[in-house]
Amino acid sequence: MTDLRIECAGEAALIVYLGSESSPAVAARVQALGDALRPALASALVDLIPSYASLLVLFDPLKSDRYHVSQCIRACIPDLATGTTNSGRLVEIPVYYSTESGEDLQSLADSKGLSVAEVIDIHSHQEYRVYAIGFAPGFAYLGDVDSRIAAPRLRTPRQKVPRGAVAIADRQTAVYPAVSPGGWNLIGRSPQRMFDPEATEPMPVHVGDRVRFRPIDRSAFLKAGGEL
Structure with missing residues (x-):
């Protein structure tokens, strides 16, 4: 090499x-x-x-x-030399995609000449790899986002991004594990806890795993413990 x-x-x-x-x-x-x-x-x-x-x-x-x-x-x-290894687990993460739960969903769609439904469809039909975990416990960097919906970070980061926010930055996507500052484009919210220090398995994903996002409606999101 x-x-x-x-x-x-x-x-x-x-x-x-x-x-x-x-x-x-x-x-x-x-x-x-x-x-x-x-x-x-x-x-x-x-x-x-x-x-x-x-x-x-x-x-x-x-x-x-x-x-x-x-x-x-x-x-x-x-x-x-072959660059091959275990493909990792396939982990499904539920997401409530909407302009209510994703403050940047409409503006992202408009900037790309797409409808909100098209952005959701593109994001949820992609399979992502967990490349790294960092920034905060449970913050998994997932790639690669389809170029049709890739978007740069916000010019002015938010001081407070809610837990569970699903976001895009360039060709990466992620779920915020806790309330924190952040400059990624918010397109939805997940009820899935990405970090729970008291759980037997503190994080649902690990480096090398594969992730798919499954759209759910508002009712299912709230029933699963999601917060708006």
Whole structure:
């Protein structure tokens, strides 16, 4: 892999770059490397943090060192040549799409020369990959959004985006796991909790999973615990 780079990211961390830009193939290599490193590093591994085209490897300096971890990484690389790995689970997330629950839905449709129904249809018929989780616990970066409805971030971010807001920014889409500031285009709202620290499974999705959004009506949204 000519685009492989391993760089120091601290006294007990290395970051591995597996490509120059995000793509399903690069994301698959990131996931496959993580799967291979867990048994290779065993108890020396502290954590793995995947992103679009990189993997942060945190290790225990009392059990290993940068040289050994780097050698383990390079030993795993030949197995990643095909860029194939487990395709992950398919997770369905319900969404109440409307101008009531998605403040930017109408303006997005107008800017694209589409009807609101067409935007909803395009967004909900796409299958998305979980590329990374960050910004806030449970905030999953999903791609890739159909170019017909891709939209840049808002010029002025909102100070308060509601929990469950479904949004688009460029070729990414996401569900806000909690009330927070944000500059993405809001097109709907989901009753699905994206992060629950008290649950056995705190997050419904993980890096490498696939996501589809299922349209629901207002009544179903409220019945499932959604908030407007």
